[in-house]
Amino acid sequence: MSAKTTTSILYLDGVSVSFDGFRAINNLSLVLEPGEMRAIIGPNGAGKTTMMDIITGKTRPDEGEVFFDGRVDLTKHDESEIAMLGIGRKFQKPTVFESHTVEDNLVLALAGPRKAIPALFHRQTKAERERIDEILQTIRLTARRDELAAALSHGQKQWLEIGMLLAQDPKLLLVDEPVAGMTDAETEETARLLREIAQTRSVIVVEHDMQFVRELDVKVTCLHEGTVLAEGSLDQVSGDSRVIEVYLGR
Amino acid sequence: MITRFLAGGLERRINILLAILVAAAVLVPVLHLAVPASSPLHMPTYVVALVGKYLTYALLALALDLVWGFCGILSLGHAAFFALGGYAMGMYLMRQIGARSVYGNPDLPDFMVFLNWKELPWFWHGFDHFWFAMLMVMAVPGLLAFVFGWFAFRSRITGVYLSIITQALTYALMLAFFRNNMGFGGNNGLTDFKDILGFNIQADATRSALFAASALALALGVLVTSALVRSKYGKLLIAARDAESRMRFLGYRPENIKLFAFTLSAVMAGIAGALYVPQVGIINPGEFAPANSIEVVVWTAVGGRGTIIGPIIGALLVNGGKSWFTGALPELWLFALGALFIATTLFLPKGIVGAWEEWWKQRRERDGRAPMMSARNPIESPAE
Numbered sequence: 155m156s157a158k159t160t161t162s163i164l165y166l167d168g169v170s171v172s173f174d175g176f177r178a179i180n181n182l183s184l185v186l187e188p189g190e191m192r193a194i195i196g197p198n199g200a201g202k203t204t205m206m207d208i209i210t211g212k213t214r215p216d217e218g219e220v221f222f223d224g225r226v227d228l229t230k231h232d233e234s235e236i237a238m239l240g241i242g243r244k245f246q247k248p249t250v251f252e253s254h255t256v257e258d259n260l261v262l263a264l265a266g267p268r269k270a271i272p273a274l275f276h277r278q279t280k281a282e283r284e285r286i287d288e289i290l291q292t293i294r295l296t297a298r299r300d301e302l303a304a305a306l307s308h309g310q311k312q313w314l315e316i317g318m319l320l321a322q323d324p325k326l327l328l329v330d331e332p333v334a335g336m337t338d339a340e341t342e343e344t345a346r347l348l349r350e351i352a353q354t355r356s357v358i359v360v361e362h363d364m365q366f367v368r369e370l371d372v373k374v375t376c377l378h379e380g381t382v383l384a385e386g387s388l389d390q391v392s393g394d395s396r397v398i399e400v401y402l403g404r
Numbered sequence: 405m406i407t408r409f410l411a412g413g414l415e416r417r418i419n420i421l422l423a424i425l426v427a428a429a430v431l432v433p434v435l436h437l438a439v440p441a442s443s444p445l446h447m448p449t450y451v452v453a454l455v456g457k458y459l460t461y462a463l464l465a466l467a468l469d470l471v472w473g474f475c476g477i478l479s480l481g482h483a484a485f486f487a488l489g490g491y492a493m494g495m496y497l498m499r500q501i502g503a504r505s506v507y508g509n510p511d512l513p514d515f516m517v518f519l520n521w522k523e524l525p526w527f528w529h530g531f532d533h534f535w536f537a538m539l540m541v542m543a544v545p546g547l548l549a550f551v552f553g554w555f556a557f558r559s560r561i562t563g564v565y566l567s568i569i570t571q572a573l574t575y576a577l578m579l580a581f582f583r584n585n586m587g588f589g590g591n592n593g594l595t596d597f598k599d600i601l602g603f604n605i606q607a608d609a610t611r612s613a614l615f616a617a618s619a620l621a622l623a624l625g626v627l628v629t630s631a632l633v634r635s636k637y638g639k640l641l642i643a644a645r646d647a648e649s650r651m652r653f654l655g656y657r658p659e660n661i662k663l664f665a666f667t668l669s670a671v672m673a674g675i676a677g678a679l680y681v682p683q684v685g686i687i688n689p690g691e692f693a694p695a696n697s698i699e700v701v702v703w704t705a706v707g708g709r710g711t712i713i714g715p716i717i718g719a720l721l722v723n724g725g726k727s728w729f730t731g732a733l734p735e736l737w738l739f740a741l742g743a744l745f746i747a748t749t750l751f752l753p754k755g756i757v758g759a760w761e762e763w764w765k766q767r768r769e770r771d772g773r774a775p776m777m778s779a780r781n782p783i784e785s786p787a788e
């Protein structure tokens with residue numbers, strides 16, 4: 155552990171993971187400062203989603219260090235514990251509770267106790283209700299609160315899942331391809347929403363849509379074959395000859 | 405807290421169902437005992453016993469539906485919990501026989517005398533007392549389900565693998581209970597019961613009382629299940645069914661959510677088994693047969709899983725059909741059951757209740773009346 159780990163919200167150093175001999179993540183290092191938003195780009199199969207799997211405890215790295223909030227070794231915790239530590243995640247394929255209403259999706263995501271038996275006797279408080287109303291406004295789904303999540307469009311499911319992240323109230327948000335399936339206007343709205351979220355939290359956004367990444371206007375990391383190829387402002391990264399070769403130039 | 409919890413389950417259709425069950429618990433004994441046999445309104449003893457048995461099946465189906473319909477755990481071993489509850493009751497009933505048995509040994513059931521056993525095995529102690537037997541009716545299935553679920557859910561065994569090991573569980577128990585030296589009567593099981601709580605088990609009044617107890621137990625099961633699925637916990641059950649990984653990344657432990665429902669469900673099945681045994685007069689290892697658990701799945705599927713009324717309707721209809729069929733065309737029953745299951749899967753994937761709800765919803769939407777209501781009452785949701 156270096157001095158970096160004590161101040162950064164997320165610290166990955168020398169992380170590698172192989173699936174049946176295939177190195178999906180190869181000596182990956184990445185540091186995120188508190189309050190920072192980072193965009194991750196890179197070709198298909200670069201390891202972007204796998205990196206999120208490692209941070210959230212879904213995949214154990216073969217080697218390397220993963221620290222959260224300066225001191226918590228994430229490789230020693232499972233998914234539920236990591237979520238409770240304050241890391242929220244939006245999946246690449248939008249994943250919401252389809253047979254629940256939009257509102258109930260948020261109710262279940264809302265920060266609070268996670269035990270089975272107390273949930274039997276849970277009564278919604280005024281504060282919880284207000285928080286849900288607030289989130290519904292933010293994600294523009296107030297009018298559809300009583301509808302089943304299954305009835306939402308792809309883009310609206312993406313928004314609902316972002317809303318669930320907000321309800322969960324994490325310190326760090328991992329957002330995998332949030333604008334896939336969205337119209338240009340929706341994409342623009344999403345960029346605005348994420349910038350707003352990033353004012354109070356740390357965020358990692360994975361996205362292929364360059365226009366969207368430009369709107370985020372944050373530091374960019376390009377992954378390729380499981381390792382960092384380039385890092386810097388979008389102009390710097392997109393000007394890098396290797397990035398053009400493996401990703402942008404195709 | 406408990407009353408508030410139970411009140412949360414009250415809803416129009418549940419209220420109607422509860423009213424029917426309570427009315428049956430009162431009316432059937434009256435029609436059976438007070439109305440003279442010459443009257444067309446008189447209810448004969450065999451009907452009381454038959455419908456009473458169906459009610460215990462309905463409670464078993466409801467227990468299965470709690471884990472299968474609402475939580476996606478397709479247990480193919482629920483008859484094992486039912487049989488264990490039944491054996492606990494059977495052991496109490498055996499102890500009530502006392503010296504009236506064929507061998508006349510006041511301390512040992514006949515099958516133990518036959519095996520030349522000199523004293524009662526340790527696990528038979530306590531079963532002289534009704535309260536102890538009733539405790540075991542719930543504790544034995546509950547504990548087995550808890551231990552089984554603890555390992556299975558923690559290891560993240562789901563889907564067809566879980567179904568297979570539940571089937572293996574009931575099969576293993578069947579083989580064990582078939583063995584004479586297990587101390588549960590071997591393949592003859594436990595039978596020749598004389599009385600329960602001091603009342604003659606064959607008497608009409610006792611039969612009526614057992615019927616009423618079955619109807620009330622089912623009513624209680626409905627009330628608890630309904631309150632449970634309408635609580636926040638019920639939403640978690642459905643969430644664990646539909647998107648387990650989403651739950652984990654929100655900080656929940658789906659294995660604990662499932663474990664609670666699985667254990668409670670086994671307790672309900674055990675109570676159903678305990679009410680079944682005095683009404684049919686026997687419990688033997690055949691009750692653990694894998695096919696029995698599969699039949700429960702068919703009842704639930706036919707009635708409509710993921711609803712509260714569905715498994716009850718399914719259990720009553722299919723068993724009513726079975727009684728008629730085994731009278732008329734006994735050798736064809738298994739084929740009929742198989743055909744029924746296939747037809748349900750193909751044409752009524754949500755069962756009778758699901759199909760009816762769908763039809764009702766469509767009619768409402770066509771009439772343009774309150775279309776939002778349908779979203780509030782999804783087929784697969786806890787709203788009943």
Ligand SMILES: Nc1ncnc2c1ncn2[C@@H]1O[C@H](COP(=O)(O)OP(=O)(O)OP(=O)(O)O)[C@@H](O)[C@H]1O
Nearest residue numbers: 173174178196197198199200201202203204205246
């Ligand atoms: N659990 C797993 N088992 C085997 N291989 C895996 C597993 N998870 C990821 N991989 C492989 O690791 C590589 C990296 O995948 P990953 O999903 O992280 O890419 P990505 O950068 O998110 O790509 P995309 O832009 O398409 O989402 C791929 O080749 C993938 O097939």
Ligand SMILES: [Mg+2]
Nearest residue numbers: 202203204246
């Ligand atoms: Mg990906």
